[in-house]
Amino acid sequence: MSKSDITNNSLDANTVVSKWLDTYGDDMFSWAYYKTSSKETAEDLVQDTMVSAFKSFDKFREGSNPKTWLYTILNNKIIDYYRASNTQKSVNQTTLQGNKLEDDNYDANGMWSNVQESLWSNTEEHLLDNPSFLKVLGSCIEHLPEKWRGVVIGKYIHHKKGAQICKELDITPSNLWQMAHRAKLQLRTCLNQNWKDK
Amino acid sequence: MNFLMKMAMISCKQAALLGSKGSFNALNFIERIKLKMHVKICTTCQDYAEDSKLIDEAIEKILQQREKQQLSLTDEQKARILEVLK
Incomplete structure (x- = not known):
């Protein structure tokens, strides 16, 4: 699916993000669990990542690697998770x-x-x-x-x-x-x- | 001897904290000697140091295993994650 087909079409963004979850979800979940030692937290972090990916879908550049993009978001979410406890x-x-x-x-x-x-x-x-x-x-x-x-x-x-x-x-x-x-x-x-x- | 006694005069709590600092390779020369002297004469701290080492090794083992472990999201979890996109 090329991005030109789906720009500004939230239904299709939804489809793409769902597909990404199928393809990369297990790896992301494993990585988040490794970094946090909590499966519950890991699931939340994968969810937060997917929400961010969905919301900023128009920033995803066609031709770039979705996995790299998703992992950048996920790693920031993990840092945020630990920093949130700075309150x-x-x-x-x-x-x-x-x-x-x-x-x-x-x-x-x-x-x-x-x-x-x-x-x-x-x-x-x-x-x-x-x-x-x-x-x-x-x-x-x-x-x-x-x-x-x-x-x-x-x-x-x-x-x-x-x-x-x-x-x-x-x-x-x-x-x-x-x-x-x-x-x-x-x-x-x-x-x-x-x-x-x- | 007086000097040595003085060097060893730190509390167990201070010794454990120095031990923690030492586990990041952050002790200076004096701290290293203080810790060594204290542990030499304190059996409770010797036990603690053994336990501490065991726990470190066990954590290392757990995380090594997890590094290779592949988890899978269940369909239920995936549905829950996608739920918020709707």
């Missing part, structure tokens, strides 16, 4: 959660107050090869506040390059180190509570 309300909420987490784990002098049993101490097998351990951890990651999740995933994707992660999430290096610390505490607590077979 004061969300920042305050995450800070409160982080403070509480630290209060639960350390006493007033910063010593461990709630000594958790080490995850690997009672197990002979290698947890990394245990699918159900990885599944529990996956679900723990999914339940992290957005920003902490962004830090955890960004750390892997950007090979621990802090500057890159800070730029993407729009945070300072001190924020990054603190969020990574808090995410780790939260994940360990979550594993201790939900990993029953240890």
